[in-house]
Amino acid sequence: MAAQLLCDVRVKFVEKVTTPVLKQLLDDLNDDRVLNEEEMESVFEENKARADRARCLIDMVRKKGNKSSERMIKRIQERDENLYGELSLSVMASGTTAPAAPAPLSQVSNPDESPVSEVLLLSSAQFRSQKLMEGDRIYKPLDKPGRKRLALIINNVKFDCKGMLRRGADKDEERMETLLKGLGYEVVKHRDLSGEEMDKAMKEFSKRKEHAESDSTFVVIMSHGKRDTILGVHWNKDTPDVFSIDNVYSYLNTQGCPGLCNKPKVILIQACRGGEEGCVWMSDGIQDDSTGIESDDHRAHKEKDFISLLSCTPDTKSYRHVENGTFFVQYLVQEFNTHAHQDHVEELFTRVMRRFEEFPRQMVCKDRTTLSRHFYLFPGH
Template sequence: MEKTIKDYLVDALDDLSSENLKKFKSKLCDRKVEPRVRRGNVEKLDYTMELADLLINTFTTRSAVHVTMEILTAIGCNQVAEDLKRDTESDGSAPQPQVQNNSVTAPQPEVQDSAVPAPQRSAAVATTPPGSYDQPDTSAALIPSSLEFKQAILREQGQKIYPVLDKAARKRLALLINNVEFDHEDMKRNGAQRDEENMEKLLRGLGYDVVKRTNLSGQEMDEAIKSFAGRKEHAESDSTFVVIMSHGKRDAILGVHYGVNNPNDVLPVDSIYSHLNSENCPALINKPKVILIQACRGGENGKVWVADSEPDQLWNMESDVWEHKEKDFISLLSCTPDTKSYRHKLNGSLFIGFLVEVFNANANKDDIEELFRQVMRRFEEFGMLKQMVCKDRTTLLKLFYLFPGL
């Protein structure tokens, strides 16, 4: 079987003595260049394979080799570094690193999820200095819920919690749309592939089969959501996730053909709710529907006119069976209206990164609204780049616990 980059990294780490491996871990934690690795995540690793996974998850497969060679050289393991360089270069998998002051550097975060026309895109690049903020940590594994916790919370909360079907019987589905490549080359969403990987891994860990679509026009996104809403599996499910990642403006998500000459290639956000509401998706009535949107929001401000027309006549109506047209939704958007959403060229967006970090650590014990609050607090603590996620059109009537693993 042909060796992978991970195999070469493991081989290099296995060549180190116990003392040099400790030096390697310490030097890795001491790096001041973004993305940085938390000491606690390194110290708990017992095997070189786990360390190789951490390197790849943090720096991407392509950059992990160069970071490893940098550290090996710094601790005096020059021969191991040379062997790793030779093996990966002969394999053709490792590109040349960007070197600055003898250290490997990752590209800086950029703003490319807004509705900025392509010719103006270069003005939207963030210039945050490296090492000045704590980036999302998506390397940790999703912590499963314990059966004892689930039984206890169900006893305490009872009817206040959305029912969760048995793992063996349910058929959970999630839709993941990721627009990366656009007609305008400088609208390419570098780093969005990492978001897709992290989000898919999280959704599958939460028990959802993931329907993935990439590089869609506005109409194709609309058709994908409509088709997803009609899936028969929803009748045997207890919830769903719809995740859309693209460029955007205030009330719409941009398709891959969007541009000055094609300004109508968009998906109105309203269409997502329309396709999944009680009328058009009856299989998901009374079941949580989670909408996650990673995209900038531009355009108009938050003012709204309220009509003072005569209210609808609701008196003397005959009783009948009915459902609220829009109910049991909860949405988290990557930024507030009129603001931008930040994404790293290699490591993906802050929104997906912080969301995955929070869910991995706390979905085993917190309901989804509390998890969303933790994501919001994560942005508040972050501070360096002014971005704040926000909940929108939340109509959950009960607590939604994901109970990962159960």
């Protein structure tokens, strides 16, 4: 747990810690027998820049495990209360807010050893008041009374081809629905659709009147896929039953969905984008065979205020545990549960990406990001 906390705050620690505090921490950790003399010297002698020294120190300690990481967290609190607060370690170390992390993907040898603890979203009342003072730097949330947030989940589990059954996908749907409801969205769900039916569901969702009284939306699509398409349940080599990912943007852009104009639209896609070979876990992959501006009565960006997170990079597979669901959804839900009370969506996505750093078979990626402000979810408000 403590090692994972250091991993979570690594980027901010490197950015914020000062050289005097670094030197104090090295002395403290030597006194605590977390670091020996040679390790202390290597931090400063082998790294010239302050940021490189900070990065070396935090990586060195977190790799030693939880006990060493706990000592470093305690020493950060003793040496620099402001830094401790900025890293939110006072919240994360409380024992009730940060979930136990799933085993790193690089260490999972048995699929049954990949559990994810379920944690309720943290409220962000004080943080919300603080952020609202930033004016046009953030997307303004609407208050609960009168607000009508909608989210869409499409989950293809059973296909005509029995070998394409997406075992564990029920867990993904359950987790995503729980998360979105916790964030204040009414969830519209569809299961096992053809490409044509997905297109219809997407179009109908874009026409919902509630969007005019909302401040944002989420669209979650989970299925098999290829580079730019989602596979429908009737797909086979002779029947190209697909839904184009581009249609998501077409239906929700300013022209297709005026009610969501200038409002954040978060797109989450769990699907393979190709057939590059992976490893022994059940894969969501099928072997692969192979921004404009509109003029109107007033000028408006045709495609704006989108942010998308895809479960893998182009041409590669996405991995799924046959009981616990996809690694993408497991880590995404955990990061939102732990950090959505204080981080904007793009920071949350970056956290998810970092969870895959030591798993070279899959890397999630952001796509078509056109957010012009920070989008905070403010759980509980």
